[in-house]
Amino acid sequence: xxxxxxxxxxxxxxxxxxxxxxxxxxxxxxxxxxxxxxxxxxxxxxxxxxxxxxxxxxxxxxxxxxxxxxxxxxxxxxxxxxxxxxxxxxxxxxxxxxxxxxxxxxxxxxxxxxxxxxxxxxxxxxxxxxxxxxxxxxxxxxxxxxxxxxxxxxxxxxxxxxxxxxxxxxxxxxxxxxxxxxxxxxxxxxxxxxxxxxxxxxxxxxxxxxxxxxxxxxxxxxxxxxxxxxxxxxxxxxxxxxxxxxxxxxxxxxxxxxxxxxxxxxxxxxxxxxxxxxxxxxxxxxxxxxxxxxxxxxxxxxxxxxxxxxxxxxxxxxxxxxxxxxxxxxxxxxxxxxxxxxxxxxxxxxxxxxxxxxxxxxxxxxxxxxxxxxxxxxxxxxxxxxxxxxxxxxxxxxxxxxxxxxxxxxxxxxxxxxxxxxxxxxxxxxxxxxxxxxxxxxxxxxxxxxxxxxxxxxxxxxxxxx
Numbered sequence: 012x013x014x015x016x017x018x019x020x021x022x023x024x025x026x027x028x029x030x031x032x033x034x035x036x037x038x039x040x041x042x043x044x045x046x047x048x049x050x051x052x053x054x055x056x057x058x059x060x061x062x063x064x065x066x067x068x069x070x071x072x073x074x075x076x077x078x079x080x081x082x083x084x085x086x087x088x089x090x091x092x093x094x095x096x097x098x099x100x101x102x103x104x105x106x107x108x109x110x111x112x113x114x115x116x117x118x119x120x121x122x123x124x125x126x127x128x129x130x131x132x133x134x135x136x137x138x139x140x141x142x143x144x145x146x147x148x149x150x151x152x153x154x155x156x157x158x159x160x161x162x163x164x165x166x167x168x169x170x171x172x173x174x175x176x177x178x179x180x181x182x183x184x185x186x187x188x189x190x191x192x193x194x195x196x197x198x199x200x201x202x203x204x205x206x207x208x209x210x211x212x213x214x215x216x217x218x219x220x221x222x223x224x225x226x227x228x229x230x231x232x233x234x235x236x237x238x239x240x241x242x243x244x245x246x247x248x249x250x251x252x253x254x255x256x257x258x259x260x261x262x263x264x265x266x267x268x269x270x271x272x273x274x275x276x277x278x279x280x281x282x283x284x285x286x287x288x289x290x291x292x293x294x295x296x297x298x299x300x301x302x303x304x305x306x307x308x309x310x311x312x313x314x315x316x317x318x319x320x321x322x323x324x325x326x327x328x329x330x331x332x333x334x335x336x337x338x339x340x341x342x343x344x345x346x347x348x349x350x351x352x353x354x355x356x357x358x359x360x361x362x363x364x365x366x367x368x369x370x371x372x373x374x375x376x377x378x379x380x381x382x383x384x385x386x387x388x389x390x391x392x393x394x395x396x397x398x399x400x401x402x403x404x405x406x407x408x409x410x411x412x413x414x415x416x417x418x419x420x421x422x423x424x425x426x427x428x429x430x431x432x433x434x435x436x437x438x439x440x441x442x443x444x445x446x447x448x449x450x451x452x453x454x455x456x457x458x459x460x461x462x463x464x465x466x467x468x469x470x471x472x473x474x475x476x477x
Contacts, residue, residue: 014123014140019085021047025179027081027109029100030090031056034114035464038088043068044129050084052076052100076100081107086122089113111427117141126151130163165197168208172216179219183254183306188219225242227301229328231321233314233340237263238424241346245338254305257296261312263425275300290320294327301333312450318368318393344391347452351430352460353426361389361456368455369395369402377405384411384453392453400439401451406455411435416458421451432459 028035031053039060041050049069056071066271066315075096080103080160083086087104089097089111101111101119103399112120117140125138126147135154139145169192170345179185192215201210230249235241250270258267260280267276279293301307311319315337328335348355355364365383367390368376375398383390384406395402396419407413413436421429425448427449433441435455 012140014138016125016136016138017137018134021045021085024048025050025081025084026086026088027052027076027084027104028088028090029053029076029096030088030092030114031060032090032092032094033057034090035060035088038090038114038124039063039069041124041127042088044127044131047085047106050080052080055283068089076103078103079107081109083107084109087111089116107399128154128158130166133158133162133166159198161198161201164205165193165208165253168205168212169193169197172209172212174314175212175216178216183217183225183304187225190216191215191219224304225306227333229297229301229307229308229309229333229335230338231315231324231335232311233316233342234258234262234266234310234312235341236313236343236346236424237261237266237422238248238346239263239265239269241424242266242269242336243340243343246340249308249338250310252306253308255300255307256310257293257300257307258310259312262310266310275305291322294324297324298327298331298333301328302331311340312343314340317344317366320444343393343423343450345451347423348391348454348457350420350423351418351454351457353454353457355389355391361387365390367392367395369393369398380405380409380429383396384409386412387456389454389456392455395453396442396447396451399442402453402455403435403438406435415456418454418457418459419445419447419451420454421447422449425449430459 022045026042026047027050028038028042029052030466031051035051035053036057036059039051050070050072051064053060054074056073060069060071063069063168064268084104084107087101087109089101089104091097091100092114092424096185097113097116097441102114104111110121112122112124117123121139123141125136126144128135128137128151137150137154139147153278169189176185176188179188192212196211196215197208200207230253232246232249233243234246247269253270253274254274255277256267256270257277257279260278270276277296279288279296297307297309309315309324311321313319315321316339321337344355356362365378365388367378369392372374382388392402406415413434415435417433417435417438419431419433419442421431429445429447431445431447457461
């Protein structure tokens with residue numbers, strides 16, 4: 012992030028603009044939204060700027076800028092649409108202490124003006140750091156359609172009511188009150204007319220002052236394989252509600268960014284054969300925070316019910332008498348198999364698929380290797396990187412074909428996703444050469460679809476040659 016977003020107080024302060032053409036007109040239309048004192052320097056201003064000056068919306072000075080003209084200005088816009096003149100006026104404004112922006116010149120500007128969705132006093136700013144202004148406008152248009160025009164009215168009335176709402180305890184009780192107002196009672200009252208909103212607020216506050224404190228609760232949430240767009244809507248709501256988020260090591264930072272800034276974040280990461288927080292300590296953390304009345308999200312990679320030691324955590328929560336629910340997520344196997352263009356089951360190939368773990372609490376996990384070694388079997392192996400040689404040995408020992416395809420998908424669904432195609436005979440060596448450092452899922456019995464097609468073509472050509 013090269014431009015840090017802030018909302019700058021400009022009420023009653025000077026904003027200076029140099030220019031009198033189309034670029035100046037566009038900026039002034041935006042700046043009229045602010046309660047600032049606008050000064051425009053333009054030897055030959057557009058007639059619209061002259062009209063605005065006559066209406067008292069701005070101060071028009073019909074000459075070029077000179078030293079000292081931007082004194083006490085908080086912001087300056089160079090909009091003469093002439094590179095040399097823009098450079099000159101910008102230098103003057105900077106000497107006078109103003110932050111400067113040159114229209115359509117990101118490189119030499121000290122700040123940029125984002126696209127704005129205005130529901131005063133609710134303001135949404137959208138910036139792309141100059142990389143994609145068309146995209147910013149598209150996002151603005153989408154948000155304009157989504158946000159009701161009455162949102163600003165609700166916000167203004169709510170702002171005046173904040174001192175009364177301070178009678179509620181700080182934290183969740185206040186958040187619950189305001190959420191109820193903005194998304195339930197407020198819009199309903201506004202539909203009856205603006206005069207109905209204040210009485211509705213008074214009644215709502217009385218209801219929240221007398222309601223019992225909310226009890227602690229735990230949501231066991233599957234965060235999916237890593238791509239934030241694969242997070243379910245129910246998981247998003249749970250993150251928004253959470254007071255405390257206890258998350259795994261594999262949770263993508265982009266997903267943690269979706270949580271409220273005020274939420275307490277606790278890393279309860281585990282790593283196979285590496286440093287880990289003990290399961291008993293994780294259980295104790297969940298119970299400890301839920302007992303304070305917090306809404307706790309236990310955030311797990313993929314689906315919480317697949318190799319997540321979920322039962323142990325639920326048992327601990329049950330023993331403490333705390334309520335809970337599960338929010339399923341997209342498991343890593345689903346994302347990884349999609350990455351290689353395959354399906355986990357296929358008519359005529361396999362009517363079942365095995366979900367295995369490469370190791371358990373005692374070390375390398377043992378399975379029904381004899382059944383898995385049969386032709387056509389498919390398995391999705393979690394946490395299998397360090398157990399690759401062990402898995403290879405067990406399968407070959409029980410008669411698996413050395414050429415059985417094996418595919419590893421690292422960081423499934425994420426931008427740094429990688430696919431390694433190999434077979435049972437060369438699995439450990441190819442895995443070592445690939446140098447995978449992220450979480451990887453191993454598919455036994457599946458090759459990427461493109462590679463599979465090439466292999467089939469090779470087999471056909473070989474048969475024809477024979």
